[in-house]
Amino acid sequence: MTPNPSSAPTLRDVAEAAGVHTATASRALNPKTRQQISAETARRVMRAAQALGYQPNSAARSLKTSRTSTVGLVIPDLTNPLFPPIVRGVESVLESSGYNVWIVNTDNDEERERAKIESLRSRQVEGLIVATARLDHPLLQQLHEQGVTMVLINRQVGDLRIPAVTGDDATGVAAGVRHLAELGHTRIAHLSGPLSTSTGLVRSQAFRHAVRDRGLAGDAALVVECARWSEDDGAAAMRELLERDTGCTAVVAGNDLIALGCYDVFAERGLSCPDDLSVIGFNDMPFLDKLRPPLTTVAVPHHELGAEAARMLLDCIGEPERPARSLLLPVSLIVRGSTAPPRA
Amino acid sequence: MTPNPSSAPTLRDVAEAAGVHTATASRALNPKTRQQISAETARRVMRAAQALGYQPNSAARSLKTSRTSTVGLVIPDLTNPLFPPIVRGVESVLESSGYNVWIVNTDNDEERERAKIESLRSRQVEGLIVATARLDHPLLQQLHEQGVTMVLINRQVGDLRIPAVTGDDATGVAAGVRHLAELGHTRIAHLSGPLSTSTGLVRSQAFRHAVRDRGLAGDAALVVECARWSEDDGAAAMRELLERDTGCTAVVAGNDLIALGCYDVFAERGLSCPDDLSVIGFNDMPFLDKLRPPLTTVAVPHHELGAEAARMLLDCIGEPERPARSLLLPVSLIVRGSTAPPRA
DNA sequence: TTGTAAGCGTTATCAA
DNA sequence: TTGATAACGCTTACAA
Secondary structure (H helix, E strand, O other): OOOOOOOOOOHHHHHHHHOOOHHHHHHHHOOOOHHHOOHHHHHHHHHHHHHHOOOOOHHHHHHHHOOOOEEEEEEOOOOOOOHHHHHHHHHHHHHHOOOEEEEEEOOOOHHHHHHHHHHHHHOOOOEEEEOOOOOOOHHHHHHHHOOOOEEEEOOOOOOOOOOEEEEOHHHHHHHHHHHHHHHOOOOEEEEEOOOOOHHHHHHHHHHHHHHHHOOOOOOHHHEEEOOOOOHHHHHHHHHHHHHHOOOOOEEEEOOHHHHHHHHHHHHHHOOOOOOOOEEEOOEOOOOHHHEOOOOEEEEOOHHHHHHHHHHHHHHHHHOOOOOOOEEEEOOEEEOOOOOOOOOO | OOOOOOOOOOHHHHHHHHOOOHHHHHHHHOOOOHHHOOHHHHHHHHHHHHHHOOOOOHHHHHHHHOOOOEEEEEEOOOOOOOHHHHHHHHHHHHHHOOOEEEEEEOOOOHHHHHHHHHHHHHOOOOEEEEOOOOOOOHHHHHHHHOOOOEEEEOOOOOOOOOOEEEEOHHHHHHHHHHHHHHHOOOOEEEEEOOOOOHHHHHHHHHHHHHHHHOOOOOOHHHEEEOOOOOHHHHHHHHHHHHHHOOOOOEEEEOOHHHHHHHHHHHHHHOOOOOOOOEEEOOEOOOOHHHEOOOOEEEEOOHHHHHHHHHHHHHHHHHOOOOOOOEEEEOOEEEOOOOOOOOOO
8 A cells, every 4th residue: 555646645655754653743733632742743843734735634534523614705796996905805704713704695695595595504614704695595594593603794695593794775765865965966866776775775774764854855766776786787776767757856775786886877978977967876885986977885894894794794603692792884975076055 | 333323324334235245335326337237226325325324425535536536726815806706707618628626825924835835735636736936936946856747827937847828928918018108107116016026026117018019208206116026015015106106197007906905095195197197007906997997907817817827737737748838818908097198 | 641542423335 | 235344634532
C-alpha cells in the first residue's frame, strides 16, 4: 500500500514522511493539541506537511467532529447592488470567528431556492442567513419548525418568530414623504415593491400612514404595485401611474431600481425630473450620486445589516434556545437632485 | 443504540424506518442504483426518507466517493459590478452539470486570497475559476504546478500556460481610440489600471499602439497608472493628469470605475464632460446609461465570460491532460454622451 | 509523549 | 434483489 502518488496527500502520507503515527501527526498539526507533542516531533510533522503540500480533508474532519464551521447565505439576486455589501458585512464577522460562508443565489426562483437550501443542508451548514424571505414562505416556515438555525436579513416572514435584521423601512419612507411635503408636494404617488415581501408591505403601509398623517392626498390611484424589485417593473408601474392621470407631482419608489425605472419613462416621454416629477428611491445603492439627476434616496447600512445578522447567527448557534429577536437598524434620507418643489 | 432523536437523520435512521439495510436504503435513494432494487422496497425507503426529512450527509458521501461536485470561484471584490454577472454565468453552466459553486471574495488581499484558496482546497473542490490573477502571481503558479485544475477569468498570469477566458481588451481599446480620433481628438490620455494585472497592461499597450498607428500624440505624460481599479484611484489619476497640463481633450479610462473617478474630478473642478473632456470607460457595468453624461464604454460579455470559463473548467476536469487554451471573447464599443468632438 | 483502535455516514464490493 | 462488510481521512478516548 504505497502512498498515493497522484491525488492529494493525506494525513497518513504526512505521518509516514515524518515517521510517526497518524494520531501523532494529527495532534502535531492541530494547534490545540500540539502541546501534547514533543517540540521536536511537532516540528518534523509540520515540516513534512509543508513539504507535501498537505491540506486536511475537511469532509473527513467534519464527519468526525460533526462540525463544519460553515454557514449558508441565501441571496435572491447577486446582481442587485444592494446585496454585495451585505455579503461583505456577513463575511467580515464570520471570518474572524473561524467560519466559512457559502453564498447561494436563488435568482428569485422558488424551485432553485429549495434546491440550493437543500444542498446547503446536506453540507451540514451550522446556520443560515436568508435574504429571500417572503411574507408567506412555507419553506422557511418549515425549516424553522425543523429547528434549523436561521437569521433573516432585510426581509421578514409574516409570522415574526424568526430572528431578523432589517433596516427601519417605516421611518425611512416617513422621512421621504416629509421631505416631499416640506417641498410643497401634496399629491404624492408610491410605486411599491411586491406586497408579498415584508419590505414591500411595510414601506407601502408607511407611505399610507405618512400621507394621512400629513393630510396629503390619499387616493388609491396614487399607489401602484410592482411585481418585482426591478427597473423594468418600475418603468411599467410608472407608465401605469401616468396613464391614471392622477396629477401627482412626486413619487416615492419602493427601491432604487424602481426609481431607475421611472428615469427610463421620463426619458421615453420627455419628462423632466425634478421639474415635472420629483422621485425618491430606497437603499442608496452605489453610483446614484452620478445619475442624471442624482437620486434622492434612503440610505440603508447594508454592510452593517450583514454584520449584525452574522453576529446574531453566531449567538443563535452558541445558544440554540435563545428567543428570537429582531434588530431594526436606523436609515437616513439622502437628499440629492431628484427632488425639488413642484412646478408652480 | 437508539436512532439519534435530536440531530439530523442519517441513512441508518431511514433504513431502520423502512426495515431494510443501510446499503439497500442507499441504493434506493440513488437514482443510478435504484433499478437494482424492487420497486416496492424503493418506494418504502423513499417514503421513509421523505417522512424523516432525510438529507444525505455530503461529507460522508464525498469522503467515500472522493468526488465533491464542487468548484471554487475566486473573486477579488464582489461589490465591483463587473463580477456578479460573471458569477451568474459560471453558475448557469455548472448547475446544469450538477456542480455546486463555492464563491470566495479576496478583497484584493493576498493573505486572504491564500487563506480562502487553502480553505477551498481542503474542501476538495474539483477545480478553481480564478478572477484575481496578477501578472506575477506565485500562488497561482504554484497551484498550477501542483496540478490544481484551474481556469482564469478576465485576467491572466504572465506565463500563459493556464487556460483563460478573457475579453478582447486590445480590440476594445483600439475601438475607443478610433472613435475619439474620428471625432477629431489628437491628444488623448490614458488612465490605466494597475500594470501588475494583465488587463491593465494589455489595455495600456493597446492604447500606445492605437495612438501610434493613428499618428496621434504619444507623450509619456499622457498616461497615468492607477494603483487599483477603483473610483478613488481614478480620481487621483485624473487630478495628476490635469496637473501635468498636457492639453489632452479626451481620456481612455482603464475601466468604468476609473472613468467614474474622472466624473468626480470634473464635478470638483467645474469641468464639463464631454465639452471640456471626452471620457471612455471599459466593461459597460450596469446603469452607465443613466449617468450624467451617459458613459461611452466598451461592453464586455461578462455573463458569457463566466459561462465559457465554467465550460472550460468542466472540460479540464473531464480531461486533465488537455492542453491549456485561451479564449478571447469579442467586445463592442457603446457610444453614449461622454464623448464628443473636442471644443474648437 | 506516543500508539492503538473505534467510529463519524456513506458507498462499493462481494456474497448470499 | 438484498445484506454483510470494508473503507474513505480524520479525531479522540484509552492504553502503553
